[in-house]
Amino acid sequence: MRSKSSSTLRRSIALHAVLVPLAIVWLFPIWMMVVFSTMPENAIFSPNIHLIPSDRFWENFLILQADTDFLRTIFVSVVVALVYTVLSVLLTSMAGWALARYSFAGKGLVLLIILGTLTLPYFVVVIPQFIMVARDFGLANTWFALIVPPLFNSLGVLFMRQSFSMMPSELFDAARVEGVREWRIFLFVGMPLARPTLAALSIILFLASWNNYLWPLLINNRPDMMTAPVALGSLIGLTKVSWGGIMVGAVLLTAPMIAVFILLQRHFIAGIAAGAVK
């Protein structure tokens, strides 16, 4: 018995000897993001190593706000991510509901096209999307351009279809006997039952929209319609720029998502892991 517990102890020590240093290395860039955001410019570019936060966050923020109207870009990002998440959850839930609960002509074809093109790289569609939205519709630098094209994402359809098809039919048949219309059954019986999946899906979609870089970079380049990641990226390339300010921007982009991650860790992990269970 004693030998068993001592071998457990040895394994525990080995486990932590590997994981603790690795965890510190992995946390280091996020820690340094915070440290840099609080440092005066001359301290960032000095030969000394600074690993502890200083007190210049607010000054750096004011420099960032002067370099680019960052609060405006944060506002654009928040509106886009919220509206996108609500619309995408609603549209893909409805589609997932149709594919899970009804049989109809063309159902197999729709599923085949969604699944068959699921893993195609985004690059295959980005050029036609750009031509369509910017040239044919003339809608570059609009809310439409930021929100609507990314709604094609079929992840939610598959999530919601799986969630709805696992529900027993009796739940819905009882309502049908009462003469309740199909859209009310969807809205007031199906959707509430799918709450855990809806939570996981919403978090994943919000995060994807919040961090989306390539499409907003291409389609919205007017300063008042830029998203925050695009504004931050445009500063990185400049030669005369405040890096303390850029780091404040990085912190403002990252901190809300870290908070969401900590508060809703269970749903968040469920959302990522669900991608693998299909």
Next chain:
Amino acid sequence: MRMRTRAAYGFLAPYLLIFATFWVWPIIYSFYLSFLATRIQPWSFNPTVTWGRLVVDPAFLNALKNTLIILVIQVPVMIALATVLAVLLNSQLLKARGIMRFAFFAPVVVGEAAYAAVFRLMFNADFGVINKLIGSIGLSPVAWLGDPTAAMALIIIAVTWRWVGYNAIIIISGLQAIPQDVYEAATLDRVSKPRQFFFITLPLLKPIILFCVVLSVIGTMQLFAEPFLITNRGGPGQATETLGLFLYRQGFTVLNFGYASAVAYTIAALAVLISLANLWLGRSAR
């Protein structure tokens, strides 16, 4: 029983309209575009300036080579690390599980622009904290952004930092699906922990690891923001130019839509081929 009703079309229509407009149609349209000369108005059918140019364009071949080098090194390293991490983070012996998982999962929520900014500053050759730390243990500083090999290494380090936790989450979900009594039986039979890992865990995880490999291949084939932002538009020179960056230049700097579409379809074809090859290798080794 599934209801047969026309209501289904009402539920499906709004999404299908978006899906057809911004996904299905563009897939078809960019294939058509890839055969057009788009540098002169009006556009005309001329695949020699798109597909024909691909095989002789040194800039494209350079981007292809860089992407494949990153792929061949980064994907195996990251997946191996993610698998080990998943097993360690899933261990019953782990203390402070929440903080430990947070350390590796947090990069998943950090956006490309934010992490690119931090990495670019940390790996600055003259004032970056990484070179300061390297110097403090007596080694000579590395020209992370000036030396072609170091710049490639930087891209690989950055991508691995960001995505290893994402893959570990997926692999942990696979680990938790393995019934515990398999391990209990093995422990009773005095099978050592490392042998349990190689002869029980790994074979049972194979499908999920292959899934991660496929996801990572598709992601790496589209690498764009890291060479765009961290190594400053694929620098030094064209040393970290990837297919994604090359497509961006052709499509959105020079506005050569036809040629960029041919590049896009090449990326898609390679991603599909490499993924299928992985799945095929995974199957035959069973």
